[in-house]
Amino acid sequence: MSRQDSVADTAAKPTARQRKPSSAGTAAPMDYILDEQVGFLMRRAQQRHIAIFQRIMGDDGPTPTQFAAMSKLSAGEEISQNLLGRMTAMDPATIKGVIARLEERGLVERLPDPDDQRRVRVRLSAKGREAIPGLLEKAKAISAATLAPLSREEAERLLALLARLD
Amino acid sequence: MSRQDSVADTAAKPTARQRKPSSAGTAAPMDYILDEQVGFLMRRAQQRHIAIFQRIMGDDGPTPTQFAAMSKLSAGEEISQNLLGRMTAMDPATIKGVIARLEERGLVERLPDPDDQRRVRVRLSAKGREAIPGLLEKAKAISAATLAPLSREEAERLLALLARLD
DNA sequence: GCAATTTCATTTGTATACTAACAATAATTG
DNA sequence: CAATTATTGTTAGTATACAAATGAAATTGC
Numbered sequence: 001m002s003r004q005d006s007v008a009d010t011a012a013k014p015t016a017r018q019r020k021p022s023s024a025g026t027a028a029p030m031d032y033i034l035d036e037q038v039g040f041l042m043r044r045a046q047q048r049h050i051a052i053f054q055r056i057m058g059d060d061g062p063t064p065t066q067f068a069a070m071s072k073l074s075a076g077e078e079i080s081q082n083l084l085g086r087m088t089a090m091d092p093a094t095i096k097g098v099i100a101r102l103e104e105r106g107l108v109e110r111l112p113d114p115d116d117q118r119r120v121r122v123r124l125s126a127k128g129r130e131a132i133p134g135l136l137e138k139a140k141a142i143s144a145a146t147l148a149p150l151s152r153e154e155a156e157r158l159l160a161l162l163a164r165l166d
Numbered sequence: 167m168s169r170q171d172s173v174a175d176t177a178a179k180p181t182a183r184q185r186k187p188s189s190a191g192t193a194a195p196m197d198y199i200l201d202e203q204v205g206f207l208m209r210r211a212q213q214r215h216i217a218i219f220q221r222i223m224g225d226d227g228p229t230p231t232q233f234a235a236m237s238k239l240s241a242g243e244e245i246s247q248n249l250l251g252r253m254t255a256m257d258p259a260t261i262k263g264v265i266a267r268l269e270e271r272g273l274v275e276r277l278p279d280p281d282d283q284r285r286v287r288v289r290l291s292a293k294g295r296e297a298i299p300g301l302l303e304k305a306k307a308i309s310a311a312t313l314a315p316l317s318r319e320e321a322e323r324l325l326a327l328l329a330r331l332d
Numbered sequence: 333g334c335a336a337t338t339t340c341a342t343t344t345g346t347a348t349a350c351t352a353a354c355a356a357t358a359a360t361t362g
Numbered sequence: 363c364a365a366t367t368a369t370t371g372t373t374a375g376t377a378t379a380c381a382a383a384t385g386a387a388a389t390t391g392c
Contacts, residue, residue: 032306038321039308049208049331088200161320162210163202
């Protein structure tokens with residue numbers, strides 16, 4: 001059941017352009033094709049990636065941002081919450097929720113920083129550390145599955161180009 | 167230059183970032199560098215794109231998904247809400263909220279479909295139609311600014327590669 | 333013609349993500 | 363040292379996103 005093909009099912013979209021006979025009062029269509037814009041293509045590619053992520057990580061697995069935080073914490077050091085957010089490209093408000101949910105699931109611990117009363121130090125719990133090897137294995141499979149439509153050279157080119165867009 | 171696989175296999179790995187002296191009971195770090203994974207790079211590129219989008223559209227402008235819906239509606243025809251969602255890569259639950267917010271702002275109208283009692287037909291309002299030319303102009307600027315770090319050839323290559331990831 | 337299935341839209345719940353405003357604490361500087 | 367500024371973390375609010383469940387309406391399959 002479930003798995004209602006979300007968006008990708010039977011194409012309601014002809015690959016052809018969105019042409020419209022220049023009719024009376026309608027605004028001129030201009031030459032703007034949504035489906036070819038970088039933002040739209042990135043959104044769709046990410047939707048597919050996230051679906052792959054959830055399929056491989058499983059229902060009780062971490063979300064992409066939760067895994068990103070755990071991955072950075074797996075280096076072993078305690079990191080302040082905000083710094084961890086910067087390392088994983090998350091806003092302070094966003095990383096707060098991510099860490100809260102990881103803490104609820106017993107995967108990370110939050111400790112006061114003795115040197116700075118403002119800071120909260122975050123680290124993996126024992127349970128979190130034990131989960132890391134399996135998660136890394138799955139994360140590699142996720143990256144591979146996401147890039148599967150491309151050859152190795154194409155994938156390398158894509159990653160290089162994406163890296164320049166930030 | 168063939169640096170690493172990033173695709174599937176566990177191969178030899180030079181250039182270790184994320185150093186970790188193999189200490190006691192900690193899990194082995196493996197060769198997984200978050201910052202080089204396709205999902206992380208796409209998330210960052212999209213964050214930048216959305217920031218550009220908001221800057222150019224302005225504070226009272228549409229969001230990316232709101233604009234996507236308006237862009238498809240600008241062809242002039244009335245479309246059912248779910249079909250519009252498929253055309254813009256949005257879940258039925260997602261497109262519902264997008265259309266509701268556009269309706270609150272008077273940019274679209276929702277009408278019952280006389281031929282199908284289940285359907286809601288959506289179309290641009292007069293105010294929405296008037297806004298379209300300016301929005302399309304800005305949308306072009308947004309795509310250009312997002313791709314600004316790349317040459318034209320690189321941008322074309324990126325778009326072609328992204329289009330194959332969906 | 334009618335039961336089974338599918339489609340459409342909605343509602344609820346969870347999880348990003350960002351802005352803005354805020355309080356507490358550190359760091360800087362005059 | 364006092365005043366200013368910066369950093370850290372939190373809360374509230376808005377807007378995607380998707381899963382799952384539901385009810386109503388249309389199609390189909392026999």
